[in-house]
Amino acid sequence: MNNEVLDNEREQTGESKKIITRQNFLKVMGSMVVTGGVAGATIPFFSSKAKKEVPKKSIGSILPAGTIAKRVAADPTKIPAPIHRNHAISHDVTLEAKEVTARIESGVVFKYMTWNEQIPGPMIRVRQGDTVNLTLKNSTSRMHNIDMHAVYGTGGGNMATLVAPGEKSNMRFKAMYPGAFIYHCAVPNMDYHISSGMYGMILVEPPEGLPKVDHEFYVGQNEIYTVKEAGEGGLHDFDFKSMLAEDPTYVVLNGEKHALTPDVHGAMQVKTGETARIFFVNGGPNLTSSFHPIGNIFTKAWSAGAIINKPERFVQTMHVPPGSTGVFELDFPVPETVKLVDHSLTRVVRKGMLGEIAVKGKERVDIFNPNPSDKT
Ligand SMILES: [Cu+2]
Numbered sequence: 001m002n003n004e005v006l007d008n009e010r011e012q013t014g015e016s017k018k019i020i021t022r023q024n025f026l027k028v029m030g031s032m033v034v035t036g037g038v039a040g041a042t043i044p045f046f047s048s049k050a051k052k053e054v055p056k057k058s059i060g061s062i063l064p065a066g067t068i069a070k071r072v073a074a075d076p077t078k079i080p081a082p083i084h085r086n087h088a089i090s091h092d093v094t095l096e097a098k099e100v101t102a103r104i105e106s107g108v109v110f111k112y113m114t115w116n117e118q119i120p121g122p123m124i125r126v127r128q129g130d131t132v133n134l135t136l137k138n139s140t141s142r143m144h145n146i147d148m149h150a151v152y153g154t155g156g157g158n159m160a161t162l163v164a165p166g167e168k169s170n171m172r173f174k175a176m177y178p179g180a181f182i183y184h185c186a187v188p189n190m191d192y193h194i195s196s197g198m199y200g201m202i203l204v205e206p207p208e209g210l211p212k213v214d215h216e217f218y219v220g221q222n223e224i225y226t227v228k229e230a231g232e233g234g235l236h237d238f239d240f241k242s243m244l245a246e247d248p249t250y251v252v253l254n255g256e257k258h259a260l261t262p263d264v265h266g267a268m269q270v271k272t273g274e275t276a277r278i279f280f281v282n283g284g285p286n287l288t289s290s291f292h293p294i295g296n297i298f299t300k301a302w303s304a305g306a307i308i309n310k311p312e313r314f315v316q317t318m319h320v321p322p323g324s325t326g327v328f329e330l331d332f333p334v335p336e337t338v339k340l341v342d343h344s345l346t347r348v349v350r351k352g353m354l355g356e357i358a359v360k361g362k363e364r365v366d367i368f369n370p371n372p373s374d375k376t
Helices: 003-019 022-034 044-053 190-195 240-244
Strands: 090-105 108-115 121-127 131-138 168-174 179-184 199-205 215-224 234-236 250-253 268-271 275-284 289-294 298-303 312-315 318-320 324-331 336-342 354-360
Touching: 090 121, 090 250, 108 121, 179 190, 179 275, 179 324, 190 215, 190 240, 190 275, 199 215, 199 275, 215 268, 275 289, 289 324, 298 318, 318 324
Parallel strands: 090 131, 108 234, 121 199, 215 275, 268 354
Antiparallel strands: 090 108, 131 168, 179 199, 215 250, 275 324, 289 318, 289 336, 298 312, 298 324, 336 354
16 A cells, blocks of 8 residues: 555545644634635645645546446435425424545546535525524544525534534524525535535525425536546546646536436426426536526526525526526426536536436427428
8 A cells, every 4th residue: 555545544534633623723714814715825724735635546546347336416306395384493404424436427436525425415495584403414534514605603604513523513593584595515625525515505485485386406516626537437536736727627517427317317307388496506616607598598587596686587598606506497388308508618518517307298389390391
């Protein structure tokens, strides 16, 4: 076993616990403010830590025969139901930090860091005025925490929720304002952790609730930075160098290349005449998404997830910066496949950023006729 492997294993087996104590964490977060943000290179802790976390060689650069990688893409339909309630309640929510070796695409695997083994992490749904008891459970060998943008409080709860390997942390907050908000890990290497999958959404419904739709889907975009080229087989180790250059290997919807398409886990399904609402969260950590439904339009679009604002109407492409969300409604008058993309199209063509909604139903040639010369 060479030193690189040993170094990596030390990091994996909890040496990070000694390095990042709560006290240390405070200092580091303080120095970030002093140095003007999280640019990385000016923060000694940040760069030395970075070196520790990146083995130069993959331990297993070729997948063992018969390896079946886990699914890490969240099912976009598995979300809490809309709220029909006129009073406040308390919610007990537990998020578990778990590392998962899973596929990015066929023959390519990556060591993801997740909340509850899914990307994006579970969607939390509450009503404005509700109280949330949030517990973080850490089943990994690294420190984690949560910065939740629905929280009034220091760091969105990042100090309160800081949790060491094998331990639990807890915070309680009242959801004071409505909207769809990101939550994300916010330890000093937060860009690494978010890129590896540690982000999700909390939806705080306004007291009157949301308009009725036929379907709701929950999806999230993030970048993955690896030491190999996109499509190169085997285990892809994380790459700090390409992250510093903000030049990802993959840009993905729900953590995997083409996860929500018939080729992988299946498209989202609707029928003609129905409506759908998409809850979209951009974990980033660095790239703004130009989110667009090919072959369709957002009939209503709430920028930044600010759902009590008047929506924009019939919008083709919406900017969703990292650390933000968008809420979008669509109509489906004709049968088609709607492709959800980031219209920075290299990310689609070469980096994997694509999901699909399959619309089944009767043709409406009065609206769209692909063969107008046909007499039928
Ligand atoms: Cu983390």
